[in-house]
Amino acid sequence: MKLTQAYIITIGDELLIGQTIDTNSAWIAQKLNAQGIHILRRVAVADEKAAIITALDEALAVADVVLITGGLGPTADDITKPLLCEYFGGKLVINERVLEHVKGIFSRRNRPFLDRNMAQAEVPDVATVLYNRMGTAPGMWFEKDGRVVIAMPGVPFEMEAIMEDEVLPRFKERYVTGAIVHRTTITAGEGESFIAEQIKDLEEALPSHIHLAYLPGPGIVKLRLTGHGNDQELLQKEVEQLQFVFAERIQHIVVALEDKSLEEILGAALLEQKLFAGLAESCTGGLIAHKLTNIHGSSNFFRGSVVCYLPPVKERLVGVPHELIEKHGVVSSEVAAAMATGARNSLGTDIGFGVTGVLSPSEDYPVPTGTVWMAVADKNRVVTKEFRFHYDRIRNKELAAQNGLLIMLRFLQNKL
Ligand code: ATP
Ligand code: MG
Numbered sequence: 491m492k493l494t495q496a497y498i499i500t501i502g503d504e505l506l507i508g509q510t511i512d513t514n515s516a517w518i519a520q521k522l523n524a525q526g527i528h529i530l531r532r533v534a535v536a537d538e539k540a541a542i543i544t545a546l547d548e549a550l551a552v553a554d555v556v557l558i559t560g561g562l563g564p565t566a567d568d569i570t571k572p573l574l575c576e577y578f579g580g581k582l583v584i585n586e587r588v589l590e591h592v593k594g595i596f597s598r599r600n601r602p603f604l605d606r607n608m609a610q611a612e613v614p615d616v617a618t619v620l621y622n623r624m625g626t627a628p629g630m631w632f633e634k635d636g637r638v639v640i641a642m643p644g645v646p647f648e649m650e651a652i653m654e655d656e657v658l659p660r661f662k663e664r665y666v667t668g669a670i671v672h673r674t675t676i677t678a679g680e681g682e683s684f685i686a687e688q689i690k691d692l693e694e695a696l697p698s699h700i701h702l703a704y705l706p707g708p709g710i711v712k713l714r715l716t717g718h719g720n721d722q723e724l725l726q727k728e729v730e731q732l733q734f735v736f737a738e739r740i741q742h743i744v745v746a747l748e749d750k751s752l753e754e755i756l757g758a759a760l761l762e763q764k765l766f767a768g769l770a771e772s773c774t775g776g777l778i779a780h781k782l783t784n785i786h787g788s789s790n791f792f793r794g795s796v797v798c799y800l801p802p803v804k805e806r807l808v809g810v811p812h813e814l815i816e817k818h819g820v821v822s823s824e825v826a827a828a829m830a831t832g833a834r835n836s837l838g839t840d841i842g843f844g845v846t847g848v849l850s851p852s853e854d855y856p857v858p859t860g861t862v863w864m865a866v867a868d869k870n871r872v873v874t875k876e877f878r879f880h881y882d883r884i885r886n887k888e889l890a891a892q893n894g895l896l897i898m899l900r901f902l903q904n905k906l
Pocket of ligand 1: 500501502504505510511512513514515559560561562563564565568627642643644645646
């Protein structure tokens with residue numbers, strides 16, 4: 491079966507200079523991929539006639555559908571609409587439905603309707619109008635020799651509304667879209683080359699319609715199996731079975747069999763074991779609490795975090811003994827352990843966690859920059875672990891938070 495081939499063109503000088511990050515093409519690609527449409531290429535081009543035409547010519551030479559975003563607005567830098575009109579040999583005409591819609595938006599917002607805004611209701615007579623419930627610039631659908639070109643505004647939520655309301659349903663009807671299944675296994679504790687060695691024979695034995703991808707992230711490596719086929723249900727079973735075979739081989743490093751964030755996975759594990767966690771965060775400054783509280787329902791497994799940045803706060807609010815800090819230094823296994831048990835006690839939780847570290851160069855600590863100690867405690871045991879991060883302060887902080895979530899999870903899984 492030949493999959494429908496899509497080509498995504500994003501238009502705008504701001505994309506090329508990195509002032510705006512092109513999230514539109516990532517969003518579109520995810521949606522198309524989920525519908526079994528293959529993404530051939532994604533390009534960003536300047537707000538220039540020649541650049542846009544070159545991209546269009548290239549796209550139409552290879553793809554079945556071309557999706558364009560940007561440059562549909564009423565200002566002089568927005569040239570996509572007249573350009574496409576000319577490209578497809580049409581002329582701009584007022585569309586009554588769009589005009590009503592645009593006027594309605596202006597009157598609801600109490601804004602004067604300018605002549606310039608009239609242009610927003612103009613569409614090429616050779617295009618089908620795609621209704622934009624979130625804004626004034628309509629989307630447009632062109633066809634040429636059985637190929638489709640779709641133009642949408644650059645504003646992400648307007649583009650998304652047009653895709654959901656008008657484009658994706660039409661694609662579903664029109665194109666034979668293949669079945670596609672992704673299954674992701676999250677691992678922690680080993681690098682990707684080590685994992686690759688462990689599963690070499692399994693990977694080599696994969697059938698040609700199933701592929702394995704290694705996706706390393708902070709503290710983790712995701713293994714994603716992707717299958718293409720015709721029958722969604724059958725494919726789902728096949729890929730799931732393979733996932734279990736892979737996961738069994740490397741079970742000591744598996745932390746989850748689904749593609750979720752570490753905070754979601756930890757939250758689910760705490761809920762399942764009916765446990766509450768409490769934290770004492772020094773160098774992460776509450777970042778772990780922030781991540782956990784992003785989850786709806788976190789009050790069912792998370793009691794709170796003490797951001798105990800300076801030593802006196804660690805002593806007063808978490809009960810870390812002054813002598814311990816004097817003797818071992820504030821960035822130490824002992825202090826991390828005392829923070830974990832102290833968090834458990836002062837917050838009244840089943841699981842306590844502590845993190846203390848030095849994230850950027852400083853003369854104040856006898857340990858190397860990037861050293862972070864963490865500890866997890868329950869009523870029976872305290873486990874500590876040392877990390878060394880080598881990036882800048884912000885990235886080190888993020889790494890510390892991710893690894894904090896991870897070691898709590900591994901503690902609950904008895905893998906720490
Ligand atoms: P408008 O009617 O608002 O002018 P437009 O179609 O002309 O819409 P642009 O002027 O290209 O769109 O962009 C509008 C806004 O959307 C800008 O803030 C821009 O940074 C943002 N934007 C444009 N393209 C993208 C993209 N590919 N990814 C994310 N944001 C984008
Ligand atoms: Mg614009």
